[in-house]
Amino acid sequence: MDTYRPRFVPPHEAEAIKESVANLFKQFLEAHPEVSSIVRGLRVEFGEDFSGQPAIWIYFLVNETPSPSIEDGARLNELATFVTTGLVQKGVTPTTGWPYVSFVSFQVFGPHQVSRGSA
16 A cells, blocks of 8 residues: 655755745845835745645735735736746746745734745
8 A cells, every 4th residue: 555655845955945035035125125015024835735746835924905906916916926937947846846826914924933034
């Protein structure tokens, strides 16, 4: 009988990916400083996706806004695209871990679990 073995991103690759995400995030904020009023930080975790393949879970921690503007939504979409495209250009593939992006309320993780400058 086969035993289920989860597939995770190896630790040395995980650290390199976290650093890449943090650098891409910084680059985006430098080009679009207005986004720093929306996104307070990020968090990167590794695990499996729905199909059991390695996954990179990128959480951008955003301020709670009762009615976010269309412009804010467009900027967040640009941020997600910039980071995921950058990771793929740096060699991230489905075998190393596919990037999934979520925008999560800053209050979910709290300030003690969030890094502004690194993942």
